[in-house]
Amino acid sequence: MPEQVLDLVVRYRKGQTYGVHALLAALEVEPPSVPYELHLARSVEELTDVVRAGVAAGRRVLTVWSFYSPDFPPAAAELAQVCAAVPEGPDGGVVHVAGGVHATAEPLVTLRSGWDVVAVGEGERTFVTLVEAVATGAEHRGLAGTAHLDRADDPAGRLVKGPAAQRRPLDHYPAFPHTRNLTSPIEITRGCVYACKFCQTPFMFSARFRHRSVGSVRESVRVMRGRALRDVRFVTPTSLSYGSDGEEPDLGAVEELLAACREEIGPGGRVFFGSFPSELRPEHVSVEALRMLKKHVHNRDVIVGAQSGSDDVLALSGRGHGAAVVEDAVRLCVQEGFRPNVDVIFGMPGEGGPQALETVALMDRLTALGARIHAHTFMPLPGTPWRNEPPGRLDAPTRRALATLTTRGGVYGSWEKQEGIAAEMAGARSADAGHRQGRPRRLREGG
Numbered sequence: 001m002p003e004q005v006l007d008l009v010v011r012y013r014k015g016q017t018y019g020v021h022a023l024l025a026a027l028e029v030e031p032p033s034v035p036y037e038l039h040l041a042r043s044v045e046e047l048t049d050v051v052r053a054g055v056a057a058g059r060r061v062l063t064v065w066s067f068y069s070p071d072f073p074p075a076a077a078e079l080a081q082v083c084a085a086v087p088e089g090p091d092g093g094v095v096h097v098a099g100g101v102h103a104t105a106e107p108l109v110t111l112r113s114g115w116d117v118v119a120v121g122e123g124e125r126t127f128v129t130l131v132e133a134v135a136t137g138a139e140h141r142g143l144a145g146t147a148h149l150d151r152a153d154d155p156a157g158r159l160v161k162g163p164a165a166q167r168r169p170l171d172h173y174p175a176f177p178h179t180r181n182l183t184s185p186i187e188i189t190r191g192c193v194y195a196c197k198f199c200q201t202p203f204m205f206s207a208r209f210r211h212r213s214v215g216s217v218r219e220s221v222r223v224m225r226g227r228a229l230r231d232v233r234f235v236t237p238t239s240l241s242y243g244s245d246g247e248e249p250d251l252g253a254v255e256e257l258l259a260a261c262r263e264e265i266g267p268g269g270r271v272f273f274g275s276f277p278s279e280l281r282p283e284h285v286s287v288e289a290l291r292m293l294k295k296h297v298h299n300r301d302v303i304v305g306a307q308s309g310s311d312d313v314l315a316l317s318g319r320g321h322g323a324a325v326v327e328d329a330v331r332l333c334v335q336e337g338f339r340p341n342v343d344v345i346f347g348m349p350g351e352g353g354p355q356a357l358e359t360v361a362l363m364d365r366l367t368a369l370g371a372r373i374h375a376h377t378f379m380p381l382p383g384t385p386w387r388n389e390p391p392g393r394l395d396a397p398t399r400r401a402l403a404t405l406t407t408r409g410g411v412y413g414s415w416e417k418q419e420g421i422a423a424e425m426a427g428a429r430s431a432d433a434g435h436r437q438g439r440p441r442r443l444r445e446g447g
């Protein structure tokens, strides 16, 4: 039995497992050349214990973190807790890496919060090479797809970026690990040709679609069936864009995918499409599309992205559609036997009182047609064109309208919580800007 030389410790949080599963799937395809043991730490205490044990045994330790922007402060607090409890491994044997959209958009801030290295951009290939480097004791700084500080222990250090992350076709790695009992919705499309200014997807994964082949999806569905799982779900920026290069849906490609999944999951299985965790763009909703979906999918709830009832706000956000098409989409969904759940975002740039009222009026019309509203508050997310915009706020009439709709069961969502998070993010941004202004001039971003 070969000696284990690496503890690979993943901070494993509910609701943030898809990205981690994708990384572990990549490791299954391209495993490191030396033995390792995977630990999924469901709490910071568990993670700390594993790190401490690894250090005590003289093993190398790589901790892996991935978080969205709103979860960055708690993740940084957890890392500080780990570092305080286990200050230093022998010969620098503990490496903490952060990846995901926030680390990609804010590598310097992330590194200054204590991570040794960040994975910038698409993570699979970067992760594989990083695990190999740490496991073998090779230099892990400067690898493709990573960034680090030039003075490792100096939080005022300068950002150094390695070459751009290597991208593989989606089929190169499975959607989730096939040899470990970890399952996620199947990512069928990555990247997005649309450029909504509030969204992190295009900058994170490029502004074009890359699709997983039907054959690759089939393999994952077969694995799911082998695990006695029944429900097949998908991750995609826009469901009906599967197989398409541009803005026009390719319904033939979608139908081929869905039929294959139905066949592969078998008679006891169910296929969900256009519902959580993905959605339909409103202009893609047509009678033809809905009838095709009805033939193949088990969900009757679908999610439609509206975002605003104001054409002006929609135009400013770069959504690529107006408000009227949302109403058309909802009417068609109801007519064809689907219940639409419509995403709206309050407080986007360009939204004043009149624009918010237009959205409230749209919500009223949509709920009267049979839709439910999934309400959000605008958050200025790092990496997006709107990262420096003020945080979204709900005005009094909007709050009253949401309260009324809530009592009727016509609205759901975390808009109140997001309003608080957005304000915190903007506060942290201001603090960071002040910090940067106060820095010596030689300390600048860029590799």
Ligand code: SF4
Residues within 6 Å of the ligand: 192, 193, 194, 195, 196, 199, 200, 201, 202, 237, 238
């Ligand atoms: S909101 Fe949806 S359609 Fe717009 S850029 Fe993001 S993923 Fe693409």
